[in-house]
Amino acid sequence: MKKTIITVVGKDTVGIIARVCTYLAENKINILDISQTIVDDYFNMMMIADMSKSLKPISEVTDDLDRLGEEIGVIIKCQREEIFNSMHRL
Numbered sequence: 001m002k003k004t005i006i007t008v009v010g011k012d013t014v015g016i017i018a019r020v021c022t023y024l025a026e027n028k029i030n031i032l033d034i035s036q037t038i039v040d041d042y043f044n045m046m047m048i049a050d051m052s053k054s055l056k057p058i059s060e061v062t063d064d065l066d067r068l069g070e071e072i073g074v075i076i077k078c079q080r081e082e083i084f085n086s087m088h089r090l
Helices: 016-026 058-072 081-087
Strands: 003-011 030-039 042-050 074-080
Touching: 003 016, 003 058, 016 030, 016 042, 016 058, 058 074
Parallel strands: none
Antiparallel strands: 003 042, 003 074, 030 042
16 A cells, blocks of 8 residues: 555635545545645644555656645645654654
8 A cells, every 4th residue: 555645735615625535536636535624714634645556656646646735725745654654743
């Protein structure tokens, strides 16, 4: 399994989850876990996704999600699990 951590942060608007999840589904990226909150009109979502059956390499998915974030007014970050873990290890 190739796990990826995807974070989405920005001003809350209708359709953020739908747009991100639609992109992932269209590219055969399976969501394993998802958590989202809204605090004071700010949206925050974290996903763990399995990219092992992805139609695209992670570099292309990252670029696509960057563009999608700009389009819908949020910041979307995508990192391989091992990089995320290395950056957040104490």
